[in-house]
Amino acid sequence: MAQAGVKEEEVFRQGADAPGLRDAVFAVATRASDHLITAQQMLGNLRAGQDVGHAFEHEGEEGHQYEVVAPDARGDTPLDEVNRAFGVFLPAVATRLWLDKLESVDFDIFKPELLRSDWKLPWKAYMAFNRKSL
Numbered sequence: 001m002a003q004a005g006v007k008e009e010e011v012f013r014q015g016a017d018a019p020g021l022r023d024a025v026f027a028v029a030t031r032a033s034d035h036l037i038t039a040q041q042m043l044g045n046l047r048a049g050q051d052v053g054h055a056f057e058h059e060g061e062e063g064h065q066y067e068v069v070a071p072d073a074r075g076d077t078p079l080d081e082v083n084r085a086f087g088v089f090l091p092a093v094a095t096r097l098w099l100d101k102l103e104s105v106d107f108d109i110f111k112p113e114l115l116r117s118d119w120k121l122p123w124k125a126y127m128a129f130n131r132k133s134l
Contacts, residue, residue, distance in 0.1 A: 003027065016110040025107045033099055036092055040134045046079040083132050092134050093125045094118075 004024035011018045045053045076084075097118045105111040128134060 016108050021109070022107045025102070025109050029099055029102055029107060032095065036096055036099075036134065039089070039092060043082065043132075043134060046082060049079075052078070086129060086132050089134060090125055090129060093128045094121055096134070097121060097124065 004020035004027065006018060006020040006024045011021060042052045045051065097120065101114060105113055
């Protein structure tokens with residue numbers, strides 16, 4: 001919010017009309033969407049039998065060391081591990097639906113439509129879990 005010049009007091013006083021608020025919401029929503037797209041690409045790479053294809057954000061910085069993980073005793077591939085623990089990715093389904101709804105209201109965080117639950121969520125979550133895709 002600081003990058004967009006948004007001040008808390010202006011948000012409290014002016015609500016959705018606070019200067020820079022939509023820009024700040026847009027920036028955060030875009031970043032969240034980028035993370036979801038990256039996760040989809042990483043899953044796609046695993047399904048194609050390739051490396052994940054994404055470097056860690058802080059790789060190479062002091063205090064951040066990442067070791068190559070050997071396969072576990074079962075001999076599971078990274079894709080097997082992802083499929084077994086796919087439930088942890090399911091919140092991404094609700095996040096994607098909400099980000100799409102936020103975009104449809106032009107990033108106005110105060111719109112009442114954003115408070116309503118999406119009737120498609122149970123179906124989309126079920127399909128994502130069965131297909132193991134986001």
